[in-house]
Amino acid sequence: MPGHDASELAQRLGRQAEAVCRHYLSSGHRAGRYWVVGDVQNTPGRSMFVRLAGRDSGKGAAGKWTDMATGEHGDLLDVIGEALALADFRDVAEEARRFLSLPHPELEKSRPPVDNTSSSAPGSPEASRRLFAMAQPIRGTLAETYLRGRAISSLSDTAALRFHPKCYYRPDAQSPTEVRPALVAAVTDLAGQQTGAHRTWLAPDGSGKAALETPRRAMGDLLGHAVRFGTAAEVLAAGEGIETVLSPRQVLPRMPMLAALSAAHLAAILFPPSLRRLYILRDRDPAGDGAGDSLVVRAASAGIETISLTPVEGDFNDDLRCHGADALRARLQDQLHPEDLRRFMEG
Numbered sequence: 001m002p003g004h005d006a007s008e009l010a011q012r013l014g015r016q017a018e019a020v021c022r023h024y025l026s027s028g029h030r031a032g033r034y035w036v037v038g039d040v041q042n043t044p045g046r047s048m049f050v051r052l053a054g055r056d057s058g059k060g061a062a063g064k065w066t067d068m069a070t071g072e073h074g075d076l077l078d079v080i081g082e083a084l085a086l087a088d089f090r091d092v093a094e095e096a097r098r099f100l101s102l103p104h105p106e107l108e109k110s111r112p113p114v115d116n117t118s119s120s121a122p123g124s125p126e127a128s129r130r131l132f133a134m135a136q137p138i139r140g141t142l143a144e145t146y147l148r149g150r151a152i153s154s155l156s157d158t159a160a161l162r163f164h165p166k167c168y169y170r171p172d173a174q175s176p177t178e179v180r181p182a183l184v185a186a187v188t189d190l191a192g193q194q195t196g197a198h199r200t201w202l203a204p205d206g207s208g209k210a211a212l213e214t215p216r217r218a219m220g221d222l223l224g225h226a227v228r229f230g231t232a233a234e235v236l237a238a239g240e241g242i243e244t245v246l247s248p249r250q251v252l253p254r255m256p257m258l259a260a261l262s263a264a265h266l267a268a269i270l271f272p273p274s275l276r277r278l279y280i281l282r283d284r285d286p287a288g289d290g291a292g293d294s295l296v297v298r299a300a301s302a303g304i305e306t307i308s309l310t311p312v313e314g315d316f317n318d319d320l321r322c323h324g325a326d327a328l329r330a331r332l333q334d335q336l337h338p339e340d341l342r343r344f345m346e347g
């Protein structure tokens with residue numbers, strides 16, 4: 001591939017990364033600063049993410065993508081080539097130049113709505129910090145009602161969770177903005193700095209999630225980061241969803257845990273320097289299996305022992321709700337390292 005020409009084209013495509021994704025990866029959707037899709041062949045799913053903003057080149061460049069299920073990665077030239085089955089770089093370059101010559105006015109219409117966070121750029125880490133600061137502790141709120149309805153009653157070390165009674169929600173760019181109650185979670189890096197936020201909009205009485213097409217949305221810088229419960233040192237448990245992770249904490253209240261918020265982000269979590277054993281809270285689905293397998297490989301390369309914890313049902317919250325805390329405790333007892341069983345198991 002002609003290096004200079006390829007680099008220049010990749011940079012130009014990166015400056016229009018969202019337009020490229022909407023055109024060639026139409027099965028996906030925007031999630032914060034990333035475009036999320038199944039794979040580079042445009043399969044629906046959540047394994048592959050494309051960075052929509054960043055520098056022109058190098059690490060963190062806009063347009064760079066990674067498929068967490070397969071480990072594949074590349075730039076937007078690769079996306080174009082795969083989407084159109086173009087094997088020759090000259091054909092890929094010609095298609096890229098054709099695309100770059102087109103106007104893309106639809107992007108202005110598709111920008112994420114301004115949240116009730118500030119005048120900061122929508123979806124930015126600063127906007128997520130302002131949203132979290134405006135929210136309140138969850139004790140006595142609809143957020144606590146919602147979690148108790150999911151059989152989550154012990155809320156120790158949940159300072160990362162707050163409640164906003166009037167969190168902005170906008171179904172799409174053409175719809176008016178609504179206000180709804182929401183559970184708001186802080187996404188933080190290894191140093192504890194907030195980089196993003198996750199919102200779960202709730203039913204008016206807190207009896208469940210709001211009846212919306214997308215009742216959960218994330219904002220800010222998510223890659224590598226997570227919603228954290230407890231402070232990790234040598235041992236950590238990691239899973240996808242907030243409710244999934246809070247469920248084992250009902251019987252392992254002293255074990256540090258994190259929620260990565262999706263299978264793709266679970267596979268990409270950053271490891272604390274002192275970590276020596278990682279428990280992976282698996283979801284029983286293909287995306288969860290792929291993320292867990294990728295995480296095992298990454299942890300092994302860093303010299304970290306991994307132990308997969310597998311639920312009976314679809315995830316650990318299903319187990320907690322269907323079978324109760326005692327059954328969940330018994331199942332985890334059979335899977336935990338004996339040292340951690342003594343250290344973290346309640347009772």
